[in-house]
Amino acid sequence: MENEAEIEAAIADRLRALAAIEGWERVNPYIAHYLASHAKAAGGLHGLVADVGYLVAAEPEILAAALGTGLERDVPSQARLFLRSANDMRGLSSDERASILALTAAQQGEYLNIIPPLNANWWPRWANYMPTAFHRILEGHTGGVRAVATTLLNGRPVAVTGGEDRTLRIWDLTIGSTIRILEGHTGTIQAVAVTGLDQQPLAVSASDDATLRVWDLVTGNTLRVLHGHAGWVGAVAIGTLNNRAVVVSGGADRLLRIWDLVDGTLLRVLDGHTGGIHAVATSHIHNRSFVVSGGADRSIRVWDLADEGEHRQVITDRSRGWILAIATLMVDGRAIAVSTGDDRQIRIWDIVNGEEIQALEGHASWVRAIAAALIENRPIAISGSVDRTVRVWDLADGAEVQVLGGHSAAIRSVAVTSVDGLPLAVTASDDSSVRIWDLASGNLERIHEGHRNLVLAAAATVVNDRPVAITGGEDRTARVWDLGSGGLLRVLEGHSGWIGGVAVSHLDHPVAITTGAYGEIRVWDLVDGSPLQLMHGHTSSVLGVASAVVEGRSIVITAGNDGTVRTWNLVDGSQLQILGGHIGGVRTVGAGVLNGVPVAVSGGVDATVRVWDLTTGRPVHVFRGHTGWVRQVVATEIDDQPVIISASDDGLVLVWDLMKGVLLRTMQGHTGAVLAGAAGKVNNRTVAVTSSDDGTMRIWDPIDGKHFRVPLNGCYGIALYEATVIASTYLGVCAIDLLKFP
Numbered sequence: 219m220e221n222e223a224e225i226e227a228a229i230a231d232r233l234r235a236l237a238a239i240e241g242w243e244r245v246n247p248y249i250a251h252y253l254a255s256h257a258k259a260a261g262g263l264h265g266l267v268a269d270v271g272y273l274v275a276a277e278p279e280i281l282a283a284a285l286g287t288g289l290e291r292d293v294p295s296q297a298r299l300f301l302r303s304a305n306d307m308r309g310l311s312s313d314e315r316a317s318i319l320a321l322t323a324a325q326q327g328e329y330l331n332i333i334p335p336l337n338a339n340w341w342p343r344w345a346n347y348m349p350t351a352f353h354r355i356l357e358g359h360t361g362g363v364r365a366v367a368t369t370l371l372n373g374r375p376v377a378v379t380g381g382e383d384r385t386l387r388i389w390d391l392t393i394g395s396t397i398r399i400l401e402g403h404t405g406t407i408q409a410v411a412v413t414g415l416d417q418q419p420l421a422v423s424a425s426d427d428a429t430l431r432v433w434d435l436v437t438g439n440t441l442r443v444l445h446g447h448a449g450w451v452g453a454v455a456i457g458t459l460n461n462r463a464v465v466v467s468g469g470a471d472r473l474l475r476i477w478d479l480v481d482g483t484l485l486r487v488l489d490g491h492t493g494g495i496h497a498v499a500t501s502h503i504h505n506r507s508f509v510v511s512g513g514a515d516r517s518i519r520v521w522d523l524a525d526e527g528e529h530r531q532v533i534t535d536r537s538r539g540w541i542l543a544i545a546t547l548m549v550d551g552r553a554i555a556v557s558t559g560d561d562r563q564i565r566i567w568d569i570v571n572g573e574e575i576q577a578l579e580g581h582a583s584w585v586r587a588i589a590a591a592l593i594e595n596r597p598i599a600i601s602g603s604v605d606r607t608v609r610v611w612d613l614a615d616g617a618e619v620q621v622l623g624g625h626s627a628a629i630r631s632v633a634v635t636s637v638d639g640l641p642l643a644v645t646a647s648d649d650s651s652v653r654i655w656d657l658a659s660g661n662l663e664r665i666h667e668g669h670r671n672l673v674l675a676a677a678a679t680v681v682n683d684r685p686v687a688i689t690g691g692e693d694r695t696a697r698v699w700d701l702g703s704g705g706l707l708r709v710l711e712g713h714s715g716w717i718g719g720v721a722v723s724h725l726d727h728p729v730a731i732t733t734g735a736y737g738e739i740r741v742w743d744l745v746d747g748s749p750l751q752l753m754h755g756h757t758s759s760v761l762g763v764a765s766a767v768v769e770g771r772s773i774v775i776t777a778g779n780d781g782t783v784r785t786w787n788l789v790d791g792s793q794l795q796i797l798g799g800h801i802g803g804v805r806t807v808g809a810g811v812l813n814g815v816p817v818a819v820s821g822g823v824d825a826t827v828r829v830w831d832l833t834t835g836r837p838v839h840v841f842r843g844h845t846g847w848v849r850q851v852v853a854t855e856i857d858d859q860p861v862i863i864s865a866s867d868d869g870l871v872l873v874w875d876l877m878k879g880v881l882l883r884t885m886q887g888h889t890g891a892v893l894a895g896a897a898g899k900v901n902n903r904t905v906a907v908t909s910s911d912d913g914t915m916r917i918w919d920p921i922d923g924k925h926f927r928v929p930l931n932g933c934y935g936i937a938l939y940e941a942t943v944i945a946s947t948y949l950g951v952c953a954i955d956l957l958k959f960p
Contacts, residue, residue, distance in 0.1 A: 222259065223259065223260050223261060224260075226256050226257075226259035226260035227260035227261075227262060229256045229260075230253060230256040230257045230260050230262060230266070233248075233249050233252075233253045233256065234253070234266070236249065237249050237253075237272075237275075242269075242271035242272060242274065242275040242312075243271075243274075243275065243312060243335065245275045249275075250275055250276055250277050251277045251280055252280070253266070253272070253276070254266070254276055254277075254280055254281045254284040254285075255280070255284060257284075258284045263284060263285070264292055264293060264294060264297070267281070267285065267293075267294055267296070267297040267300070268294045268296065268297070270296055270319075270330060270331055270332050273296060273297065273299075273300045273319060274312050274315050274316045274319060274332070275312055278300075278304045278305075278307040278308050278315065279304070279308060281300070281304070282300075282301060282304040282305075283395070285297060285300075285301055286392070286393040286394050286395075287354045287391065287392065287393065287394040287637075287654055288301040288352065288354055289354070289637060289638075289640060289642075289654075289656055295328060296323075296328075296330060298352050299319060299322050299323050299326065299328060299330065300319060301352075301354055301355075302322050302326075302352070302353065302624070303318050303319055303321075303322040303929075304355075305355045305357065305651075306318050306929035307319075311337075312335070313335040313336075313337045313338045313339075314338075314339070316332060316334070316335050316338060317334070317338050317339070317340055317341055317342070317928075318929060319332065320332055320334075320341060320342050321342040321345070321928075321929075321952070321954070324342040324344060324345040324952065325345045325347040325949070325950070325952065326347070326349065326350070327345075327347070327349065334957065337958075338957050338958070339917070339926045339956070339957060339958045340917070340926075340928055340954050340955065340956055340957055340958075341954070341955050341957055342952060342953070342954055342955075343702075343704070343942060343952075343953040343954060343955050344703065344704030344952065344953050345704070345950060345951070345952035345953070346667070346668040346699070346704055346706070346950050346951050346952070347623075347668070347947075347949045347950030347951075347952070348621045348623065348668070348669075348670075348949050348950055350620070350621060350622050350623045350624065350949065351620055351622055351655050351656050351657060351658075352655070352656045353622065353624050353653045353654060353655040353656065354394055354653065354654045355624075355651050355652075355653055356377075356389055356394055356395075356396075356651065356652040356653065356654065357650070357651055357652075358387055358396050358399075358652075359379065359381050359382075359383050359385070359387065359650050359651075359652070360382075360383040360650065361381055361382030361383040361406075361650060362381050362382045362627070362630065362647070362648035362649070362650060363379050363380070363381035363382075363630060363631070363646035363647055363648075363650060363651065363652055364380060364381045364382065364406060364407060364408050364409070364630045364631060364646060365379060365380045365381065365407055365408060365409045365410040365423070365424075365630070365631045365646060366378070366379045366410070366631045366632070366633045366644050366645065366646040366652065367410045367411055367412040367421065367633050368391070368412070368633045368634070368635035368644055369412040369413075369414070369419055369421075369435070370414075370419065371388065371397070371419050371435050371436065372436070374390055374391075374392055375390075375391040375392060375635055375636070375637050376388050376389060376390055376391060376397065376435075377389045377391055377633065377635070377644045377652065377654075378410055378412055378421045378435070379410070379631075379646050379652050380403075380407030380408075380409075380410050380423050380425075381406065381407055381630075381646065381650075382406045384401070384403045384404065384405065384406065384407060384425075385399050385400060385401050385403075385407075386399070386400035386401075386403075386407065386410065386421065386423055386433065387399055387400070387652075388400070388435060388438075389652065391635065391637050391642065391644070391654060392637055394654065398435075398438045399438075400421075400433055400438050400440075402431055402440050402443075403423065403425040403427055403429070403431060404425075404427040405425045405426030405427030405428075405450070406425060406426045407423050407424070407425050407426075408424050408425060408426060408450065408451065408452045408453075409423070409424040409451070409452060409453050409454045409631075410422065410423045410424070410454065411454045411455050411456045411465075412435075412456075413456045413463065413479070415463055415479060415480070418434065418436070419434075419435040419436060420432060420433060420434065420435060420441070420479070421433045421435055422454050422456060422465050422479070423454070424451035424452065424453065424454040424467055424469070425450070425451060426450040426451075428445070428447050428448065428449055428450065428451060428469075429443050429444060429445055429447075429451070430443070430444040430447075430451060430454060430465065430467055430477070431443050431444070432444070432465075432479065432482070442481075442482040443482075444465070444467070444477050444482050444484075446475055446484055447467065447469045447470070447471055447473070447475065448470070448471040449469055449470030449471050449494075450469050450470045450494075451467050451468070451469035451470075452468065452469045452470070452494065452495060452496050452513075453467065453468045453469070453495055453496055453497050453498040453511070454466065454467045454468075454498065455467075455498045455499050455500045455509070456479065456500065457500030457501075457502070457507050457509065457523070458500075458502065458507050459476065459485070459507055459523045459524075460524075462478060462479075462480070463478075463479040463480065464476050464477060464478060464479055464485065464523075465477040465478075465479050466498050466500060466509050467498070468491070468495025468496075468497075468498050468511055468513070469494065469495055470494045472489075472491045472492065472493060472494060472495060472513075472515075473487050473488065473489055473491075473495075474487070474488035474489075474490075474491075474495065474498065474509065474511055474521070475487055475488075476488070476509075476523070486523075488509075488521055490519055490521075490532070491511065491513055491515050491517065491519065492515040492517075493513050493514030493515035493516075493540075494513050494514045495511055495512070495513040495514075496512065496513045496514065496540065496541060496542050496543070497511065497512040497513065497541050497542060497543045497544040497557070498510070498511045498512075498544065499511075499544045499545055499546045499555065500546065501546040501548075501553050501555070501569055503553045503569065503570065506522060506523075506524045507522075507523040507524060508520055508521060508522055508523065508553075508569060509521040509523060510544050510546055510555045510569060511544070512541025512542075512544050512557055512559075513540065513541055514540050516539060516540060516541065516559075517532055517533060517541070518531075518532075518533040518541055518544070518555065518557055518567065519531070519532050519533070520532075520533075520555075520569055520572070531569070531570075531571070531572040532572075533567060533572045533574075539559045539560035539561035540559045540560045541557050541558075541559045542558055542559045542560065542584065542585065542586045542587075543557070543558045543559075543585070543586060543587050543588040544556070544557050544558075544588065545588045545589050545590040545599065546569065546590065547590040547591065547592070547597055547613070549597045549613060549614075552568065552570075553568070553569040553570060554566055554567060554568060554569060554575065554590075554613070555567045555569050556588050556590050556599045556613070557588070558585035558586070558587070558588045558601055559584070559585065560584045560585075562579065562581045562582065562583060562584065562585060562603075563577045563578060563579055563581075563585070564577070564578040564581075564585060564588065564599060564601050564611060565577050565578075566578070566599075566613060576616050578599075578611055578616055578618070580609055580618050580621075580671070581601065581603040581605050581607065581609065582603070582605040582607075582671055582672045582692050582948075583603055583604035583605040583628075584603060584604040584628075585601050585602070585603045585604075586602060586603065586604060586628060586629065586630055586631075587601060587602035587603075587629050587630055587631045587632040587645070587646075588600070588601050588602075588632065589632040589633055589634045589643070590613070590634075591634040593634070593641045593657065594641075596612060596613075596614060597612070597613035597614055598610060598611060598612055598613060598619070598634075599611045599613055600632050600634060600643050601632065602628075602629025602630065602631065602632045602645055602647075603628070603629060604628040604629075605628075605672065605948060606623065606625050606626065606627065606628065606629065606931065606932050606948050607621055607622065607623050607625075607629075607948065607949075608621075608622035608623075608625075608629055608632065608643060608645055608655065609621055609622070610622070610643070610657065620657070621949075622643070622645075622655050623931075623932075623948065623949040624653060624931070625645065625647040625649050625651065625653065625931075626647075626649040626911075626912075626913035626931045626932070627647050627648035627649035627911070628647060628648045629645050629646070629647050629648075630646050630647060630648060631645070631646040632644070632645050632646075633645075640656060640658060641656075641657040641658055642654055642655060642656060642657060643655040643657055649913075667706045668697065668706065668950050668951060669689065669691045669692075669693050669695065669697060669950060669951070670692075670693040671691055671692035671693045672691050672692040672716075672932070672934065672947075672948045673689050673690070673691040673692075673934065673935065673946035673947055673948070673950060673951055674690060674691050674692065674716065674717065674718045674719075674934045674935050674946060675689065675690045675691070675717060675718055675719050675720040675732075675934070675935040675946055676688070676689050676690075676720060676935040676936060676937040676944045676945065676946040676951070677689075677720040677721055677722045677730065677937050677944075678701060678722070678937045678938070678939035678942075678944055679722040679724075679728050679730075679744070679939075680728065681698075681728050681744045681745060682745065684700065684701075684702070685700075685701040685702065685939055685940075685942075686698050686699060686700060686701055686707065686744070687699045687701050687937060687939070687944040687951070687953065688720050688722065688730045688744070689720065689935070689944070689946050689951050690713075690716075690717030690718070690719070690720045690732050690734065690935075690946075691716065691717060691946065692716045693716075694711070694713045694714070694715060694716060694717065695709050695710060695711050695713070695717070696709075696710040696713075696717055696720060696730065696732045696742070697709055697710070697951075698710070698730075698744065698747070699951065701939060701942060701944070701953060704953060708744075708747045709747075710730070710732070710740075710742050710747055710749075712740055712749055712752075713732065713734055713735070713738055713740060714735070714736055714738065715734055715735025715736050715738070715759075716734050716735050717732050717733070717734040718733060718734045718735075718759065718760070718761045719731075719732065719733035719734065719760060719761055719762050719763040719776075719777075720732050720733075720763065720935070721763040721764050721765050721774070722744075722765065723765035723772055723774070723788055724772070725772060725788065725789065727743060727744070727745050728744040728745065729741055729742060729743060729744055729750065729788070730742045730744055731763050731765065731774050731788075732763070733760035733761070733762070733763045733776055734759060734760060735759050736759065737754060737755070737756035737757060737758060737759065737760055737778065737780075738752070738754070738760070739751075739752070739753040739754070739756075739760055739763070739774065739776055739786065740752055740753075741753070741774075741788065741791070751788075751790075751791040752791070753774070753786050753791045753793070755784055755786075755793045755796075756776065756778035756779075756780050756782065756784065757778075757780040758778055758779035758780040758803070759778065759779045760776050760777065760778045760779075761777055761778070761779065761803070761804070761805050761806065762776065762777030762804065762805060762806040762807035762808075762820070763775065763776050763777070763807065764807050764808050764809040764818070765788070765809065766809035766816050766818070766832060767816065768785075768816050768832045768833060769833065771787065771788075771789075772787075772788040772789065773785050773786060773787060773788055773794065773832070774786040774787075774788050775807050775809055775818045775832075776807065777804035777805060777806055777807035777820055777822070778803070778804055779803035779804070780803070781798070781800050781801070781802055781803060781804060781822075782796050782797065782798055782800075782804065783796075783797040783798075783800070783804055783807060783818060783820045783828075783830065784796050784797070785797070785818070785832065785835075795832075795835045797818065797820075797830050797835055797837075799828055799837055799840075800820065800822040800823075800824050800826065800828065801822075801823075801824040802822055802823035802824050803822055803823045804820050804821070804822040804823075805821055805822050805823065805847060805848060805849055805850075806820065806821045806822075806848060806849060806850050806851050807819065807820045807821075807851065808820075808851045808852050808853045808862075809832075809853060810853025810854070810860055810862070810876065811853075811860065812829070812838065812860055812876055812877065813877075815831055815832075815833060816832040816833065817829050817830060817831060817832055817838060817853070817876075818830040818832055819851045819852075819853050819862050820851065821844075821847075821848025821849070821850070821851045821864055821866075822847070822848055823847045823848075825842070825844045825845060825846060825847065825848060825866065825868075826840055826841065826842055826844075826848070827839075827840070827841040827843075827844070827848055827851055827862060827864045827872075827874065828840050828841070829841075829862070829876065838879075839876070839879040841862070841864070841872075841874050841879070841881070843870075843872050843874075843881050843884075844864065844866040844867075844868050844870060844872065845866070845868045846866045846867030846868035846869075846891065847866060847867040847891075848864055848865070848866050849865055849866060849867065849891070849892060849893055849894065849895075850864065850865040850892065850893075850894055850895035850908070851863070851864045851865075852864075852895055852896060852897040852906070853876065854897040854898060854899075854904055854906075855899075855904065856873075856904045856920055856921060857921075859875070859876075859877065860876035860877060861873055861874060861875060861876055861882065861920070862874040862876050863895065863897050863906050863920060865892035865893075865894070865895045865908050866891070866892060867891040867892070868891075869886075869888045869889060869890060869891060869892060869910070869912075870884055870885070870886060870888075870892070871884075871885040871886075871887075871888070871892060871895070871906065871908050871918065872884055872885070873885065873920050883920065883923055884923075885906075885918055885920065885923040885925070886923070887916055887925055887927070888908065888910040888912050888914065888916065889910070889912040890910045890911040890912035890913075891910060891911050892908050892909070892910045893909055893910060893911060893933065893934055894908065894909045894933060894934055894935050894936045894946075895907060895908040895909070895936055896936040896937055896938040896943070897920070897938065898938045900938075900940065900941045900956060900959070901941070901959075903919075903959060904919075904920055904921070905917060905918065905919070905920075905938070905956070905959060906918040906920050907936050907938055907943050908936070909930060909933035909934075909936055909945065910933075911932075913929060913930070913931045914927045914928065914929055914930060915927065915928040915929075915930040915933055915936070915943070915945060915954075916928070917943075917956060917959070917960060918960060919959060919960040924960035925960045926960055928954060930945060930947065930952075931947065931948070931949075932947045932948030932949065933945045933946065933947045934946055934947065934948070941955060941956045941957075942954065942955050942956070943955075943956065
């Protein structure tokens with residue numbers, strides 16, 4: 219053998235031959251850990267990762283590092299699926315990794331030649347998700363990441379990020395690894411900007427420690443510290459003034475400060491905002507330098523730096539909330555600003571005359587991040603939201619081009635760059651990760667027939683001898699799915715706002731009850747999709763709904779943000795009872811039986827679980843044990859004894875004895891608020907299923923509290939039909955079969 223590559227190729231071939239004998243499922247640890255390194259050194263990694271069996275057998279962290287960003291066009295599609303899910307695979311068995319890879323493929327609508335391993339706990343049946351671009355996760359920060367900017371360092375594209383761990387990190391976007399960690403701030407880093415000064419790449423960071431720091435990105439040294447702000451500094455940008463590079467910063471003291479980038483001299487202080495400044499950007503128009511700023515006073519202000527910082531525009535009339543992010547761009551010779559805030563919208567403004575050009579809608583919560591750029595000569599904006607999604611907008615026509623899902627917490631910052639001509643978005647999130655998104659990738663052209671926004675609720679029943687799932691969401695629709703195949707059967711339209719609750723019942727045919735915004739309660743015929751009833755009475759949104767039979771009469775039970783539980787006649791829609799007792803909004807409701815008497819169970823923001831006799835309307839029990847909002851209650855049985863399972867923002871799942879009114883068990887495992895839950899009999903065993911904002915769904919044995927987990931971000935609604943879990947998430951709907959039990 220003449221060279222190192224040939225030696226590495228021989229080693230890789232020998233290891234693969236051993237794996238073929240042993241089988242990937244029984245491969246020895248050396249092969250799982252080091253085959254990727256040998257194959258990469260031999261130039262054969264892409265051929266190796268075309269084997270799905272190897273993707274499951276390999277040590278996830280080592281293989282992900284060998285694959286790098288996965289942005290090369292010749293990376294096999296299944297390897298990109300692996301990179302999407304490698305973070306969730308760490309520390310798990312190969313059986314669990316196989317399930318995760320299969321779920322990722324189903325969510326992306328991609329075929330994967332893989333079958334359930336013998337010891338798999340669960341397996342995806344189908345998924346209907348919004349298509350999302352390929353992305354690679356970069357990990358290293360030990361807290362939420364608040365800021366990201368991109369530049370070139372020694373000719374290589376890099377990202378500079380900062381956050382709650384008080385460090386800046388420089389990432390090589392070609393290979394996806396950390397180059398350097400910059401330390402010095404004593405508070406959370408809220409913003410970062412980058413520039414080049416005399417061919418020297420620099421970064422400027424803004425922090426809660428009331429300072430800005432100027433960094434040499436080549437050496438990692440702090441060049442200077444800028445003192446002057448009184449309180450946190452939340453925004454920073456770099457521009458020019460009289461051909462001199464300047465730093466523009468704003469923060470809690472409501473002042474904009476202009477600094478000389480070279481020597482750190484404070485040049486100007488601009489006073490005008492009446493609230494903290496959260497956003498700042500610069501623009502150059504007709505050889506004049508402008509600053510655009512926004513903040514808690516709900517105004518966007520345009521400042522002309524050439525005129526001693528004179529106000530050019532003050533835009534307040536249509537900004538309905540705090541301004542949290544601003545980007546600027548030249549479009550066909552017109553200087554525009556793109557702003558975002560707590561009104562969920564992206565607004566586009568003419569910087570010169572202050573005219574609002576258009577407002578874009580799509581996000582389901584606060585929008586905290588915005589970037590704007592020209593990609594293939596098209597003006598685009600990329601926004602990041604508390605709703606966990608990143609959205610790409612065409613500013614020429616206002617169209618939403620892509621929805622990018624993957625983060626498990628709010629997105630705080632967005633940047634746009636390119637690697638080898640490939641357009642990328644780089645995002646920073648409260649989930650402690652940085653993600654690189656390939657804006658040109660993915661099967662984004664595939665037909666998406668599902669929900670167009672967050673899916674918040676799920677239920678299941680049988681229609682014409684076929685099991686179906688019913689889901690409701692932010693897009694104001696309820697959708698009926700074939701539970702076997704995942705095919706869309708029907709769309710139920712009529713709600714004037716989001717749908718947050720779904721339940722099922724039966725008259726002489728199966729019906730669905732949907733609830734949501736504006737106190738609406740609607741009943742639908744599931745055979746033909748026709749609306750049957752519209753019930754009004756709640757004075758605020760209705761979040762929970764259940765059904766029961768009381769003295770031979772089918773009723774609906776609803777939980778409202780108005781603090782009441784109400785019961786309704788399912789046949790004629792008349793209101794029967796108003797059950798008061800909760801202090802604050804009621805988030806969830808269920809139905810059960812106690813000593814042959816039908817009862818309602820409710821939970822709310824007062825952290826209590828309450829039980830009501832549905833024949834008399836009288837309270838039966840008040841359970842106190844949670845320390846946060848109760849998001850879900852379910853009535854079920856364990857060994858023929860009635861119990862209630864409750865889930866809360868405190869991260870706990872509690873099991874209550876409905877007969878005795880006492881706590882039976884505290885089930886711990888979730889590390890965040892528990893958002894949804896369901897329970898039922900599976901093969902004569904009681905099983906509970908919960909989901910949390912910790913990015914997991916957990917399957918519990920409520921007798922002993924044992925459980926296993928399924929990685930699933932943003933799951934807001936759960937239903938259980940036999941051994942199949944239906945999950946409503948921020949990106950779509952999926953069905954997961956339970957193969958084993960805790």
